[in-house]
Amino acid sequence: xxxxxxxxxxxxxxxxxxxxxxxxxxxxxxxxxxxxxxxxxxxxxxxxxxxxxxxxxxxxxxxxxxxxxxxxxxxxxxxxxxxxxxxxxxxxxxxxxxxxxxxxxxxxxxxxxxxxxxxxxxxxxxxxxxxxxxxxxxxxxxxxxxxxxxxxxxxxxxxxxxxxxxxxxxxxxxxxxxxxxxxxxxxxxxxxxxxxxxxxxxxxxxxxxxxxxxxxxxxxxxxxxxxxxxxxxxxxxxxxxxxxxxxxxxx
Amino acid sequence: xxxxxxxxxxxxxxxxxxxxxxxxxxxxxxxxxxxxxxxxxxxxxxxxxxxxxxxxxxxxxxxxxxxxxxxxxxxxxxxxxxxxxxxxxxxxxxxxxxxxxxxxxxxxxxxxxxxxxxxxxxxxxxxxxxxxxxxxxxxxxxxxxxxxxxxxxxxxxxxxxxxxxxxxxxxxxxxxxxxxxxxxxxxxxxxxxxxxxxxxxxxxxxxxxxxxxxxxxxxxxxxxxxxxxxxxxxxxxxxxxxxxxxxxxxxxxxxxxxxxxxxxxxxxxxxxxxxxxxxxxxxxxxxxxxxxxxxxxxxxxxxxxxxxxxxxxxxxxxxxxxxxxxxxxxxxxxxxxxxxxxxxxxxxxxxxxxxxxxxxxxxxxxxxxxxxxxxxxxxxxxxxxxxxxxxxxxxxxxxxxxxxxx
Numbered sequence: 001x002x003x004x005x006x007x008x009x010x011x012x013x014x015x016x017x018x019x020x021x022x023x024x025x026x027x028x029x030x031x032x033x034x035x036x037x038x039x040x041x042x043x044x045x046x047x048x049x050x051x052x053x054x055x056x057x058x059x060x061x062x063x064x065x066x067x068x069x070x071x072x073x074x075x076x077x078x079x080x081x082x083x084x085x086x087x088x089x090x091x092x093x094x095x096x097x098x099x100x101x102x103x104x105x106x107x108x109x110x111x112x113x114x115x116x117x118x119x120x121x122x123x124x125x126x127x128x129x130x131x132x133x134x135x136x137x138x139x140x141x142x143x144x145x146x147x148x149x150x151x152x153x154x155x156x157x158x159x160x161x162x163x164x165x166x167x168x169x170x171x172x173x174x175x176x177x178x179x180x181x182x183x184x185x186x187x188x189x190x191x192x193x194x195x196x197x198x199x200x201x202x203x204x205x206x207x208x209x210x211x212x213x214x215x216x217x218x219x220x221x222x223x224x225x226x227x228x229x230x231x232x233x234x235x236x237x238x239x240x241x242x243x244x245x246x247x248x249x250x251x
Numbered sequence: 252x253x254x255x256x257x258x259x260x261x262x263x264x265x266x267x268x269x270x271x272x273x274x275x276x277x278x279x280x281x282x283x284x285x286x287x288x289x290x291x292x293x294x295x296x297x298x299x300x301x302x303x304x305x306x307x308x309x310x311x312x313x314x315x316x317x318x319x320x321x322x323x324x325x326x327x328x329x330x331x332x333x334x335x336x337x338x339x340x341x342x343x344x345x346x347x348x349x350x351x352x353x354x355x356x357x358x359x360x361x362x363x364x365x366x367x368x369x370x371x372x373x374x375x376x377x378x379x380x381x382x383x384x385x386x387x388x389x390x391x392x393x394x395x396x397x398x399x400x401x402x403x404x405x406x407x408x409x410x411x412x413x414x415x416x417x418x419x420x421x422x423x424x425x426x427x428x429x430x431x432x433x434x435x436x437x438x439x440x441x442x443x444x445x446x447x448x449x450x451x452x453x454x455x456x457x458x459x460x461x462x463x464x465x466x467x468x469x470x471x472x473x474x475x476x477x478x479x480x481x482x483x484x485x486x487x488x489x490x491x492x493x494x495x496x497x498x499x500x501x502x503x504x505x506x507x508x509x510x511x512x513x514x515x516x517x518x519x520x521x522x523x524x525x526x527x528x529x530x531x532x533x534x535x536x537x538x539x540x541x542x543x544x545x546x547x548x549x550x551x552x553x554x555x556x557x558x559x560x561x562x563x564x565x566x567x568x569x570x571x572x573x574x575x576x577x578x579x580x581x582x583x584x585x586x587x588x589x590x591x592x593x594x595x596x597x598x599x600x601x602x603x604x605x606x607x608x609x610x611x612x613x614x615x616x617x618x619x620x621x622x623x624x625x626x627x628x629x630x631x632x633x634x635x636x637x638x639x640x641x642x643x644x645x646x647x648x649x650x651x652x653x654x655x656x657x
Contacts, residue, residue: 054651057570059569059570059650059651059654060651079574079575080574080575080576083569083572083573083574083575083577084572084574086570086571086572087571087572087573088572092570092571094567094654096563098563098564098566098567098570098654099567100564100567101268102268103264103268107264111567111568111571112571112572114257114258114260114261114573115257115568115571115572115573115574115577116572117254119253160571164572
C-alpha cells in the first residue's frame with residue numbers, strides 16, 4: 001500500500017511583480033512528501049526556500065501550478081478556508097519562537113485550539129498539557145514565556161505546533177536563534193517526534209542540523225537542485241561528540 | 252457563539268496584560284462619561300428648580316403684560332402700557348379671576364440700620380399673597396386698607412433680613428428704599444434660590460400704591476404686569492379668554508387688530524422655561540460629548556500603537572489559523588471593553604461628582620437615569636467607531652510580513 005501523500009506540488013511557480021520587474025522566486029517545483037517523512041530544505045538566502053515554505057504553509061498562493069496538502073487542493077481556497085487549513089493541518093515553528101509574551105506556556109500552546117472551528121478538541125487544557133509533556137516541559141506549564149530559556153521557549157512553540165495534531169509540521173529555521181547544544185536537542189526532539197510518526201519539513205541553513213533529517217532537498221534560484229536520502233543521519237550522541245571535537249581548544 | 256466567547260477571553264487577556272496602558276486609555280472615556288452625566292444632570296437639576304419655582308407661583312397663575320417683541324435681541328415694548336384703568340376694569344368685571352394684583356418692579360437699594368442690599372422691590376396688592384401662595388414667617392402681610400391708603404409698609408424676604416437685620420427681629424423696624432422710609436410688617440418664609448440664578452428670598456414687597464406714589468412719583472405710570480389667579484386650574488383657559496376680552500375692550504382694539512398685550516399662564520411659562528433649559532441641557536451635553544469623542548480618539552491612538560506593537564503576535568495568530576474576522580473581533584472587543592469599562596467608571600465618577608457638588612453648593616443635582624444611558628451608549632459607540640479602524644488594520648495584515656516584522 002502506498003503511503004499517503006502529505007504534500008504534492010505540481011509545477012509550482014511563484015512570481016513577484018514589482019512594477020515592470022518580475023522576480024521568479026520559484027520555478028516549476030514538483031515535490032511529493034509522504035506521511036512520516038522528515039525532510040530538510042537547504043539553500044542560500046534568495047534560493048526561494050522561504051517562499052516555498054510560505055506556499056506549503058498556506059500563507060501564500062503559487063502564481064501557477066497545483067498544490068495538494070493532505071489531499072486538499074489548496075489553490076482554490078478562500079482566505080478563511082486557508083486559515084482553517086492552517087489551523088487543522090499545519091503546525092508552524094518559527095526561528096524567533098513567536099510566543100505571546102507574559103503569557104503562560106499552557107496558554108500559548110492552547111492558542112491554535114482557540115481558532116479551531118471543527119470542534120474536534122473538547123478539552124484544550126488537557127491537550128496542551130499533553131503536548132507540553134511530549135516536549136519535556138511538563139514541569140513548566142504555568143511558567144510565563146519570558147521566564148523560560150530560548151531552548152525552552154522553542155519547545156513551547158513545538159508543543160504549540162503539535163497540539164492540533166497537524167498532518168505536517170513546518171519549521172522555519174527553528175534552531176536559528178539557539179546555541180549549538182540546544183540546537184542539537186531541538187533537532188533530536190524532531191527526530192523523536194518523527195519516530196512517533198509526525199511528518200516534518202524543516203528549513204535550515206545549518207548542515208549539521210539538516211543531517212538529522214531523513215531526506216535533504218537543496219534549492220538554488222527557485223529550483224530544486226538536489227533531492228536525496230541522507231545515508232549517515234546524525235544522532236544526538238554523534239552530533240554532541242562532533243561538537244566537542246570542533247570546539248575543543250587547539251594546543 | 253462559542254468562537255466569540257473564546258475570542259472574548261483572548262481580548263480580556265490582552266487588556267489584562269497591558270494594565271497601565273488600558274487604564275490610561277480608559278481615562279478619556281471615564282472623564283467624558285462623567286462630564287456627560289454631570290452636565291446633563293445639572294441641566295435637569297436647573298430645570299427642576301425652575302419648574303418648582305414656577306409651580307410655587309401657584310398653578311392658577313396668569314400674567315398679563317404689555318406685548319413685547321425682540322428687536323435685535325432686545326425686548327421692546329410694543330403695545331399700550333397696562334394702566335390702573337385696565338386693572339380696575341378687570342377687578343370689576345372678572346368672574347374667573349377672583350384675585351388680581353398689579354405688579355410694579357424696581358431695582359433699588361434697601362438700606363437698614365446695620366446694612367444695605369441691592370434688591371428687587373415689587374409693588375403689589377394684598378391679593379398678591381393669595382396669587383403666589385407665599386407664606387409669612389413673622390409678622391403679617393400688609394392689608395387691603397394699607398394698600399388703599401398707600402402706607403409705607405413692606406414685607407421682606409429672608410435674604411434681606413440677613414443683610415439688613417442680622418440676627419434681629421425685623422418686625423417694626425424701618426428700612427429705606429430710595430430715600431423713602433418703610434416699616435417692616437412681615438417676613439416671608441424661605442423659598443430657596445431659583446434655578447436661573449434669581450433669589451426668591453432677595454425681595455421686598457410693598458403696596459403698589461406706595462411704590463407708585465412715593466418711589467416713581469407718577470400716579471399715571473403703567474404697571475409692569477397684572478398678576479391674576481384663576482378660580483381653579485380648570486378655569487385657566489376661561490380666565491385667559493375673559494382677561495383678553497376685557498383688555499381688548501379697555502384698550503379699544505378693533506375686531507381685526509391684534510392684541511397689544513400678552514397673557515401668559517403658568518403652564519405656558521413652564522413650557523417656555525422647560526424649552527429654554529432643555530436647550531441649555533442639550534448644549535451642555537453636546538459640549539461634554541466632545542470630551543467623549545476626544546476620549547475615543549485616545550482609544551484609537553492607543554489601539555493603533557498596540558496593533559503596530561503586536562504585529563508579530565497578529566502574524567502568529569494568523570499563521571496558526573486565526574481568520575481575519577477573529578483578529579477583527581479581538582481588537583474590536585478590546586476597544587469596546589476598554590470604553591465600556593471606562594463608561595462604568597465614568598458613571599460612578601459622575602454620580603459621585605453630583606454628590607460633591609450638592610454637598611459643596613447645596614444645588615441639588617438628581618442624577619438623571621437617561622444621562623447614564625446616554626453616557627454609556629455613547630461610550631460603547633465611541634469604542635466601536637474608533638476601535639474599528641485599528642482592528643481592521645490588524646485583521647488586514649499580511650501574515651508573511653507580520654511574522655517577519657521587527
